[in-house]
Amino acid sequence: MTEKLKDDERGTLVGPLLATGWEMVEGRDAIRKTFEFKNFVEAFGWMTQVAIWAEKLNHHPEWDNVYRTVNVVLTTHDVDGLSALDVKLAGKMNSLAE
Amino acid sequence: MTEKLKDDERGTLVGPLLATGWEMVEGRDAIRKTFEFKNFVEAFGWMTQVAIWAEKLNHHPEWDNVYRTVNVVLTTHDVDGLSALDVKLAGKMNSLAE
Numbered sequence: 001m002t003e004k005l006k007d008d009e010r011g012t013l014v015g016p017l018l019a020t021g022w023e024m025v026e027g028r029d030a031i032r033k034t035f036e037f038k039n040f041v042e043a044f045g046w047m048t049q050v051a052i053w054a055e056k057l058n059h060h061p062e063w064d065n066v067y068r069t070v071n072v073v074l075t076t077h078d079v080d081g082l083s084a085l086d087v088k089l090a091g092k093m094n095s096l097a098e
Numbered sequence: 099m100t101e102k103l104k105d106d107e108r109g110t111l112v113g114p115l116l117a118t119g120w121e122m123v124e125g126r127d128a129i130r131k132t133f134e135f136k137n138f139v140e141a142f143g144w145m146t147q148v149a150i151w152a153e154k155l156n157h158h159p160e161w162d163n164v165y166r167t168v169n170v171v172l173t174t175h176d177v178d179g180l181s182a183l184d185v186k187l188a189g190k191m192n193s194l195a196e
Contacts, residue, residue, distance in 0.1 A: 040152070044149045054138070065161055
């Protein structure tokens, strides 16, 4: 069962993400990051890999794309805030973009 | 060479799109439409088909996705407004969503 991250988990789980370009969204318990790629094919190719993981985790991003740029927001609607699923998907997005 | 749509072309080319759920964007020479699908797999599957067409036409949408919803804005940055490419991609998006 997914639960909202507790205060101590935020330091240990969200902290490391903030060192990789993720940031807290103002006014929401959510994280965001902008991913830039070489071109549209690279950007959408990355989105496609992420999409398969998102479906597999049953946890989906809010995201927009304009050519080679993808903006992502992650939060867990079921718990009205950040959960371990957001941390997992954020880490996966980072590694797929490397 | 891509050119901005002329006034008479707007009636004949953009008019029919407005009858299929596309609308003018306020304050921009652009069109927008929200596509709703059954679930994320259907939504992203459609996006993937559109992405291949977009790359083939070398004309890319501004779009965002949250689960089964995709919001699209089309305009042609090179001509700072709507061109025949937007009309073509909008029609393709409609037919792929049918």
